[in-house]
Amino acid sequence: MLIQGLVFSESGFAGRGYAVKALFPIFKSHPELVYLDSNATSQKPESVIEVIDRYYRSENANVHRGVYQLSEDATRSFEEARQRIAKYMNAENSEIIFTRGTTEAINIVAQSGAAAFIRPGDEIVLTVCEHHSNIVPWQIVAERHGATIKYIPLTGNRRLDLEVAAKLITDKTRFVSVGHISNVLGVIHPIREIIKLAKAAGAFTMIDGAQGIPHVRVDVKELDCDFYAFSGHKAFGPTGIGVLYGRKALLQAMPPYQGGGDMIEKVTLQGSTWNEVPSKFEAGTPHIEGVIGLGAAIDFLQSISLEKILIHDQKLGNMLVNRLREEFPLVSIMAEPGDDWVGTVTFAHSKIHPHDLAAVCDGEGIAIRAGHHCAQPLMEVLGVTATARVSPGLYNDEEDIERFIKALRKAENLFL
Numbered sequence: 001m002l003i004q005g006l007v008f009s010e011s012g013f014a015g016r017g018y019a020v021k022a023l024f025p026i027f028k029s030h031p032e033l034v035y036l037d038s039n040a041t042s043q044k045p046e047s048v049i050e051v052i053d054r055y056y057r058s059e060n061a062n063v064h065r066g067v068y069q070l071s072e073d074a075t076r077s078f079e080e081a082r083q084r085i086a087k088y089m090n091a092e093n094s095e096i097i098f099t100r101g102t103t104e105a106i107n108i109v110a111q112s113g114a115a116a117f118i119r120p121g122d123e124i125v126l127t128v129c130e131h132h133s134n135i136v137p138w139q140i141v142a143e144r145h146g147a148t149i150k151y152i153p154l155t156g157n158r159r160l161d162l163e164v165a166a167k168l169i170t171d172k173t174r175f176v177s178v179g180h181i182s183n184v185l186g187v188i189h190p191i192r193e194i195i196k197l198a199k200a201a202g203a204f205t206m207i208d209g210a211q212g213i214p215h216v217r218v219d220v221k222e223l224d225c226d227f228y229a230f231s232g233h234k235a236f237g238p239t240g241i242g243v244l245y246g247r248k249a250l251l252q253a254m255p256p257y258q259g260g261g262d263m264i265e266k267v268t269l270q271g272s273t274w275n276e277v278p279s280k281f282e283a284g285t286p287h288i289e290g291v292i293g294l295g296a297a298i299d300f301l302q303s304i305s306l307e308k309i310l311i312h313d314q315k316l317g318n319m320l321v322n323r324l325r326e327e328f329p330l331v332s333i334m335a336e337p338g339d340d341w342v343g344t345v346t347f348a349h350s351k352i353h354p355h356d357l358a359a360v361c362d363g364e365g366i367a368i369r370a371g372h373h374c375a376q377p378l379m380e381v382l383g384v385t386a387t388a389r390v391s392p393g394l395y396n397d398e399e400d401i402e403r404f405i406k407a408l409r410k411a412e413n414l415f416l
Contacts, residue, residue: 021395025049034366034400038393039183039211039344041233044297048236051296055289063288064262064279078288081295082278088298089228089245090219097244097251097278098291102210103133105229105244106177108281109206110137112254113175113227117204120146122174125203127152127160128381129182129189132374134208138177147174152194154381158335160189166197173203180212184373184389185335186317186344188216195225204250210234215313215342217306220245232290237297241290244281251277258283309394310342316392317343320401328408334382346373346389352415354388360411366404 021027024043026035035043061071063078079093086096099105118124124138128151142149152165160178169176176198181188191207198205206227212218213230220228227246233239246254256263256274260283265273274280317337324331324347334346349357354370361368369389372379379385390404 020397023047024395027395030365032365034364034396034403036390036392036396036400036404037367037369038214038396039186039234039389039391040369041239042214042236042393043395044238045236045300047300048238048293048296052238052289052293055292062285074288077292077295078286081291081298084295084298085243088302089243090221091245092248094277095245095248095251097246097281098286099229099242099244100240100287101231101233101242102208102229103231103242105227105242106134106206106208107137108244108257109175109177109227109229109246110141112257112281113204113206113250114141114145114147116250116254118145118147118174121172122147123170123172124149125152125165125168125173125176125198126150127178127189128154129160129185129187129375129378130177130179131183131208131210132376134177134179134206135377138175151377152178158185158382159187159340160194162190162193162197165194169194169197169201169203171201173198173201175204175206177206177208179208179210180218181215181342182335182344182375182378183211184344184346184375184378184387186342186346186391187335187338188340188342190340191225192223195223199224211342213301215306215310226250232294232297235294235297236300238287238290238293241287241294243294246277248277251281256280256283260284304394312394313343313392313396314341315343316396316398316401317341317345317390319398320345320390320404323401323405327405328412330412334387344389344391346387348384348387349411352411354386356415357388357408357411360414361404361407364403364407364410366400366407368404 023045025046026043059074061074063075082096083093086093124142124147138149150168153161155161178189178191178194180191195205204226207225209228209230214235229244232241263275263280263283265275321337330350332348358368358370371386
């Protein structure tokens with residue numbers, strides 16, 4: 001694989017005779033593109049695209065159903081991807097459920113978990129930093145089941161307040177659901193400490209790992225969480241595919257989320273019985289090429305050092321933060337850099353709306369995020385309605401940051 005030629009130095013990632021961007025075909029189609037929106041979705045390496053293309057060209061068949069060779073080959077590729085993902089997360093194969101993404105995974109835990117475990121008067125603990133997909137499902141559950149939601153606040157330096165968390169998580173708490181890394185602030189939350197608090201109180205833990213898997217190594221046994229979810233498209237994989245890890249005993253106790261083909265043991269006109277996990281939660285024809293592509297994305301992640309990617313992203317993020325502080329006094333940065341930070345720079349300009357800035361950047365071939373980032377409660381806590389976000393990735397370099405600085409300066413010249 002081309003990734004084997006990738007090297008790392010003080011200046012970041014470099015290649016042996018080629019640029020890192022050469023691993024990602026989109027930069028061949030758009031050679032001037034500066035892509036700084038990796039928290040929204042990552043670009044896809046050639047190795048992932050090739051695997052998906054090969055499946056459609058030479059293996060296309062439904063899985064788990066056919067007794068002919070083509071179906072058996074597709075099933076083998078599908079289940080081998082599950083095995084690689086399980087191994088990567090240190091889970092059992094039966095504990096890996098394929099979903100459409102983190103959102104569906106959280107909904108499965110919220111809906112099925114509530115049916116199995118939540119009773120009137122129970123409490124659910126979230127944080128004010130959560131993506132809407134880790135707030136709305138729990139609000140629906142709380143209303144339907146008579147539960148109450150409490151939120152862990154931020155400290156003055158915009159980190160989760162563990163002292164308050166320790167008071168909020170009690171013997172009334174049934175679920176604690178927390179993002180691994182804030183998609184807005186780029187802060188790595190102290191989930192190990194929160195999981196310990198939850199376990200001591202007898203509560204179940206759900207970790208939204210949409211930003212976790214692309215940035216840090218995840219060992220679910222070491223974390224000791226009950227559930228962990230992530231999306232493929234943020235981790236160099238395809239869209240429309242995600243993973244829910246769940247402890248097998250809990251998954252067995254939870255009712256199915258959907259009914260349909262392949263999740264049943266037996267169907268009669270009088271009733272049905274359910275298949276074993278993970279099949280019980282995988283109704284219908286799965287996103288076969290998405291699963292196979294996600295397996296290739298996990299291979300891609302394993303071929304490089306996430307620790308070095310983190311150093312690389314932090315370096316670019318620190319470079320941008322320093323330039324903003326030195327040259328743009330009208331900019332307010334939402335979270336300070338630190339060791340518990342992945343290089344995401346989210347900020348507000350007192351005179352330029354984030355959407356206007358994003359439009360100027362787009363005119364310069366630069367992709368950034370603007371808006372509330374599906375985190376309206378956090379925006380309220382931060383005292384803004386919208387922000388601009390720069391989230392660097394493996395394929396970015398110092399030149400990309402320089403081009404963004406020039407675009408921001410151009411925006412100031414236009415609007416001030």
